[in-house]
Amino acid sequence: MAGAIGELRAAFPGERVVLDEERLAEYGKDESDLGVFQPGVAVKVESAGEVRSTFAIASRYRVPVVPIGARSGKSGGSLAIHGGIGVSMERMNRILEIRPADLTARVQPGVITGVFQAEVERHGLFYPPDPNSLDLCSIGGNVAENAGGPRALKYGVTREYVLGLEVVVPTGEILRVGRQTIKGVAGYDLTALFVGSEGTLCIVTEATLKLLPRPRHVATALVCFPDVDTAAQAVSRVLAAGVIPRCLELIDDVSVQAIARGSPFQLPPGAGAALLFETDGNDEEQVFAEMARVAEMVRGSASGEVVVAQNEAQRRDIWETRKYLSVALRKLAAGKLSEDIAVPRSRIPEMVARCREIGKARGLLVATYGHAGDGNLHCNVLYDGDRERGAADAAVGEILRAAVDMGGTITGEHGVGLAKRDFLEYEQGAAVVALERRLKAAFDPLGILNPGKVFPET
Numbered sequence: 001m002a003g004a005i006g007e008l009r010a011a012f013p014g015e016r017v018v019l020d021e022e023r024l025a026e027y028g029k030d031e032s033d034l035g036v037f038q039p040g041v042a043v044k045v046e047s048a049g050e051v052r053s054t055f056a057i058a059s060r061y062r063v064p065v066v067p068i069g070a071r072s073g074k075s076g077g078s079l080a081i082h083g084g085i086g087v088s089m090e091r092m093n094r095i096l097e098i099r100p101a102d103l104t105a106r107v108q109p110g111v112i113t114g115v116f117q118a119e120v121e122r123h124g125l126f127y128p129p130d131p132n133s134l135d136l137c138s139i140g141g142n143v144a145e146n147a148g149g150p151r152a153l154k155y156g157v158t159r160e161y162v163l164g165l166e167v168v169v170p171t172g173e174i175l176r177v178g179r180q181t182i183k184g185v186a187g188y189d190l191t192a193l194f195v196g197s198e199g200t201l202c203i204v205t206e207a208t209l210k211l212l213p214r215p216r217h218v219a220t221a222l223v224c225f226p227d228v229d230t231a232a233q234a235v236s237r238v239l240a241a242g243v244i245p246r247c248l249e250l251i252d253d254v255s256v257q258a259i260a261r262g263s264p265f266q267l268p269p270g271a272g273a274a275l276l277f278e279t280d281g282n283d284e285e286q287v288f289a290e291m292a293r294v295a296e297m298v299r300g301s302a303s304g305e306v307v308v309a310q311n312e313a314q315r316r317d318i319w320e321t322r323k324y325l326s327v328a329l330r331k332l333a334a335g336k337l338s339e340d341i342a343v344p345r346s347r348i349p350e351m352v353a354r355c356r357e358i359g360k361a362r363g364l365l366v367a368t369y370g371h372a373g374d375g376n377l378h379c380n381v382l383y384d385g386d387r388e389r390g391a392a393d394a395a396v397g398e399i400l401r402a403a404v405d406m407g408g409t410i411t412g413e414h415g416v417g418l419a420k421r422d423f424l425e426y427e428q429g430a431a432v433v434a435l436e437r438r439l440k441a442a443f444d445p446l447g448i449l450n451p452g453k454v455f456p457e458t
């Protein structure tokens with residue numbers, strides 16, 4: 001590393017090369033609860049050219065390069081498990097242009113997603129991908145993880161909005177892939193390959209994003225159920241009836257307990273589970289008519305009235321409660337392993353029940369909440385201290401395998417990263433994983449970019 005650090009110091013201004021241990025430890029953490037894995041040095045890049053220079057230095061000394069976004073990741077993708085150079089995108093945080101006539105925007109990867117959304121909305125436009133971490137995460141991290149969020153049910157995930165990318169590959173080429181237009185099918189779809197590549201094929205240095213006109217009306221509602229099975233069945237009923245709200249979020253009984261401990265929106269006493277749903281569009285009457293249809297379908301099995309947010313403040317409180325569930329759950333146990341499996345929507349009730357049984361068999365609580373409308377469930381295994389950690393790990397393994405056995409996936413949006421690399425083959429099979437490894441080698445022949453992620457180490 002010493003040689004690489006020397007060259008980085010010569011190539012970058014002093015304040016952009018981080019060697020201070022405390023600051024490096026910050027770069028070595030994310031939201032995955034996997035521990036601290038700090039890089040040997042971090043460099044704050046400002047251009048694609050600087051990323052290329054960093055790759056050149058790393059290649060000469062054969063040291064790893066780890067792209068670091070806003071570190072809100074939940075699968076450990078930005079952790080420098082083999083040390084090396086952390087490439088922080090925080091200074092590449094400019095919105096380069098918003099083109100209302102083309103319904104597109106060009107941004108640098110370090111732009112915080114919520115900041116971008118707010119800016120776009122000032123132009124009467126809409127960028128739908130809305131990870132619940134949108135105030136914490138960056139567009140580059142969203143592209144790398146193909147992030148989703150509650151609105152994915154109606155609008156799809158990040159991939160649907162990435163038209164083109166500027167990327168730097170480990171061999172040093174700066175490539176522009178994709179297009180600036182809405183349509184375009186020339187050549188292989190490398191943009192789609194890079195989106196969701198979890199920082200293992202390239203470093204994204206610019207993204208051209210598709211925008212939509214902003215829907216003029218949104219209605220938000222919350223309804224409680226006596227128990228989670230009833231709530232999960234209501235999700236399946238709504239979807240089977242052909243209604244697609246823009247969001248349909250499930251909150252189970254354990255999550256309800258967490259909410260009771262000080263979240264902004266309090267659920268009625270005795271609630272055993274809840275559904276949060278939202279409809280949107282340009283015609284106010286239609287938006288409320290759709291909401292009424294959903295309400296009708298869930299009311300029969302609900303334990304109370306459907307509460308429709310009456311103003312922006314109420315809407316915000318409901319969403320704040322949902323957004324910070326992950327944080328609220330930490331008050332129930334010292335440790336939490338958070339998974340984000342997805343199953344075919346018809347299997348949601350079965351998956352929710354399975355998660356609970358898997359926990360119960362080991363004496364552990366499992367909180368299941370999330371984007372139930374698209375089958376994407378966040379299963380949080382709660383545990384106390386080191387004594388229960390082994391049991392929690394085993395429960396997670398069983399949950400991931402159960403999702404695959406039901407025709408689902410080990411990750412709906414958080415990525416494989418470090419957390420789930422040992423389960424990739426269970427889902428995809430050896431031949432597919434071997435092909436993916438060959439693809440990785442084509443882009444990164446020296447294996448310097450984010451090693452140890454997505455695939456188990458050989």
Ligand SMILES: Cc1cc2nc3c(=O)[nH]c(=O)nc-3n(C[C@H](O)[C@H](O)[C@H](O)COP(=O)(O)OP(=O)(O)OC[C@H]3O[C@@H](n4cnc5c(N)ncnc54)[C@H](O)[C@@H]3O)c2cc1C
Binds near residue numbers: 142
């Ligand atoms: C409270 C909370 C709620 C969340 N809710 C959601 C949700 O609803 N939906 C969802 O999808 N996710 C969610 N997440 C997970 C997380 O926010 C997303 O995965 C997000 O996309 C990560 O972005 P980041 O900028 O923080 O990236 P980081 O965590 O810094 O990095 C994530 C991965 O991207 C790579 N990377 C970062 N920048 C680049 C780049 N420029 N080029 C190449 N690779 C890069 C890193 O190497 C790493 O592999 C949530 C997280 C939290 C803490």
